[in-house]
Amino acid sequence: MPEPRSVLVIVTQQIGDVLLTTPLIQAARERWPGARVDVLGFAGTLMPLRGNPAIDELIEVTRERGWSPRWALLKRLWRRYDLALVTQSGDRAQIYGWVAARERSSLVPPAGSGRAWKLAITRHPLVGARDRHAVLEKLMLLSPWVALDTLSVSLTPPPRAPLPAEFAGLRRSPSVVVHVPSMWRYKQWPVEHYRVVIEALLCEGVQVWLTGAGNDNDRGLTRGLLELGAAPDLIDVVGRLDFGQLSELLAGVDAYLGPDTSITHLAAAVGTPSVTLFGPTPPTEWGPWPREHGAASPWLRRGPEPARIQRSGTARAPIVLMQGPSRADRDCMPCGKAGCDDHRDSRSECLERLAPEAVLAELRALLARARSEA
Missing domain, CATH: 3.40.50.2000 (Glycogen Phosphorylase B;)
Structure with missing residues (x-):
C-alpha cells in the first residue's frame, strides 16, 4: 500500500x-x-x-x-x-x-x-x-x-502537571506511593497486608502517599488505612489527582508499591523504582514495561523458586515483580484466570499467600538504594 x-x-x-x-x-x-x-x-x-x-x-x-x-x-x-x-x-x-x-x-x-x-x-x-x-x-x-x-x-507518560496547592509542599524523602485498590477482587492483595507494610514504613520515618480513583471501590479499600497516620507522614490523595499530577507525584518519590493496575504501568513509564504484586495474571502478558527496553518480553511467566521474584528495568528505574505461592492443593500460579473461582469477585490464594514481610524487604532495598544514590 x-x-x-x-x-x-x-x-x-x-x-x-x-x-x-x-x-x-x-x-x-x-x-x-x-x-x-x-x-x-x-x-x-x-x-x-x-x-x-x-x-x-x-x-x-x-x-x-x-x-x-x-x-x-x-x-x-x-x-x-x-x-x-x-x-x-x-x-x-x-x-x-x-x-x-x-x-x-x-x-x-x-x-x-x-x-x-x-x-x-x-x-x-x-x-x-x-x-x-x-x-x-x-x-x-x-x-x-x-x-x-x-x-x-518505552511507554509515554502524560505530561507532568503541578500538584494541587494543598499537597505541593508536602513531599519529602524517603517517600513511597502505595496504590492499594484493584478494580477486581481477584487482583487485590489483601488490605491487611498493605496495613502491615504501611505501618512499618511510617514507623521507619518513610512518608506514604495513598493513591486511587475517586470511586466507591477505591475509597472503601483505603478508608480503613487512614487511621495509621496523618499528613505529612501519611497523605491521602485518593481521587484527588489527574494523570498528569500522578506523573508529577511518581517522579518525585523514592519508590512505588502497587498491584496489576494502570498506576503501576504509569510508575514504570515515569521511571519510579517499583515493587509490583502479581497473582493469577501472567506477567509475560501484563507485567509493567521498563523504560528503554528492547522489543522482547521483560518477564517470565513465573519467577524462579522459591521466592518467585523477578527484576527488570535499569539501575535508576528498577522494577521488582513479586508473585505469591500457588494454591496449597495444586501448582497453578499464574493460572491466567480471574482468580481461584474464575470470576471478577473471586479470591486469589496466590496473592493472599504473598507475605507482607517479603514485600516490605524489597521496598526497604529500593529505599536504601535511593539513599545511597542521594
Whole structure:
C-alpha cells in the first residue's frame, strides 16, 4: 500500500491498556512523521494520552451496546483514514477499523466464530497468542513497515502537571506511593497486608502517599488505612489527582508499591523504582514495561523458586515483580484466570499467600538504594 497520510489507532480497552498502546503510537509517528495520527477509544479511558505530542486527535466513543448511538460518528469516520491499527480482536473494534480506513492491520482471535470475517476484512492480520506481552502485541501491528528488533521501547507518560496547592509542599524523602485498590477482587492483595507494610514504613520515618480513583471501590479499600497516620507522614490523595499530577507525584518519590493496575504501568513509564504484586495474571502478558527496553518480553511467566521474584528495568528505574505461592492443593500460579473461582469477585490464594514481610524487604532495598544514590 502507498505510505499512509492518515492513521487511526483503535484501543477500546481500559485505562492501563491505553497507556500500553503508547509505544505503538510513538512508533507510528516516527515511521510516518508527516501523517495524521489519531486515537479512538472509550470515553473516560483516554486520559493517559492527553498532551501526547505524537497524537493529533483523541476520538471518544460510547461503551453503550447497539449501533444507533454511533451512527453520526460512523458517518464521520467513513474512509477518513488510509490505515487503521486495530489493537483488539473484539467485534466493535474491528468494525470501527473497517468503517474508518481503507487498509487495516488488526489483531484477530486465534479461534472462534468471528475469526473468519475478521481475517477477511484485514490486509495485515496478527493472530493473538498466549504469553505475548501486550506492548509487543500492539507494536507487532507495525511489523509490515517497522523492524521491531531495532526499537528501544518505552511507554509515554502524560505530561507532568503541578500538584494541587494543598499537597505541593508536602513531599519529602524517603517517600513511597502505595496504590492499594484493584478494580477486581481477584487482583487485590489483601488490605491487611498493605496495613502491615504501611505501618512499618511510617514507623521507619518513610512518608506514604495513598493513591486511587475517586470511586466507591477505591475509597472503601483505603478508608480503613487512614487511621495509621496523618499528613505529612501519611497523605491521602485518593481521587484527588489527574494523570498528569500522578506523573508529577511518581517522579518525585523514592519508590512505588502497587498491584496489576494502570498506576503501576504509569510508575514504570515515569521511571519510579517499583515493587509490583502479581497473582493469577501472567506477567509475560501484563507485567509493567521498563523504560528503554528492547522489543522482547521483560518477564517470565513465573519467577524462579522459591521466592518467585523477578527484576527488570535499569539501575535508576528498577522494577521488582513479586508473585505469591500457588494454591496449597495444586501448582497453578499464574493460572491466567480471574482468580481461584474464575470470576471478577473471586479470591486469589496466590496473592493472599504473598507475605507482607517479603514485600516490605524489597521496598526497604529500593529505599536504601535511593539513599545511597542521594
